[in-house]
Amino acid sequence: MNESGFNKLYWGFLFTMLSFRLQGFDILPDIVGYLFFAAGLSKLTLSSNYFSIAAKYNVPMIILSIFSIYQSPVQGGGIQLGQLGILSIPLAIASIVLNLLIVYNLFMGIKDMAEKQEQSEFVKVSDEKWNQYKILQIAALCTFIVIFIPLLNVIYIIGLLVISIIVTIGILGFMKRCSESLSALK
Known part of the structure; x- marks a missing residue:
């Protein structure tokens, strides 16, 4: 059961x-990801209360992610607010x-399961992956500041893309290892 949950995560x-x-259309729409999260979290709720909490926050994200399926392509320069x-x-x-x-x-x-x-x-890798994810999200937010600095903005965005790929691959690998090692309830 846990293996299936981690595979969905x-x-x-x-x-x-x-x-x-x-x-303008997202080929890998976030809504599908949040639906996978919902399915995975529901299979893991008995393993840790944290999964139940995550599932509660996931419900509104399923709804909010509908708005990101299509974003009209940017026409000209400047800041675009989108359809809404x-x-x-x-x-x-x-x-x-x-x-x-x-x-x-x-x-x-995951950390709670690993401790049990x-x-x-x-336990250690779960903390590391959370910190990497958090820093990546903060760095992505800083893009709105750096975007106004010529030359630095291009370097920053390329660096952010590379780091994003590395963090994504790391998290996906970690989920695979979790499905193999944390599957059995003890």
């Missing part, structure tokens, strides 16, 4: 962390906060 991270747009206008700003803030709460509780649930099974490596 793997797919959830894949869809939520990677974003490819084709003419000024309402996009509070929705974006709510999405960022909820996403961080989901991922925090998800990693703390006396697997200290997973």
Whole structure:
């Protein structure tokens, strides 16, 4: 049961962390990722209360992620607020906060499971992956400041892309290891 839950979390991270747009449409829509999270978290709720908490935060994210399926391509320069206008700003803030709460509780649930099974490596790595994810999200937010600094903005965005890929691969690998090692309830 836990193995299936971790496999669903793997797919959830894949869809939520990677974003490819084709003419404004997200090829890997976040809503699919949050649905995978919902399925995975429901299978893991008996293993740690943190998974139940993450599941509660995940419900509004499923709804909010509907708004990110399509974003009209940028026409010209300047800041674009999208289809919802000024309402996009509070929705974006709510999405960022909820996403961080989901991922925090998800990693703390893994840490809790690992502590119960006396697997200290997973306790440590869970904390590391949470910190990497949190720093990546903060760095992504800083893009809005750095974007106005010529040359530095290009270097920053390329660096952020590379780091994002590294963190994503690390988290996906960690989810695979969790499905193999933390599957048995002890």
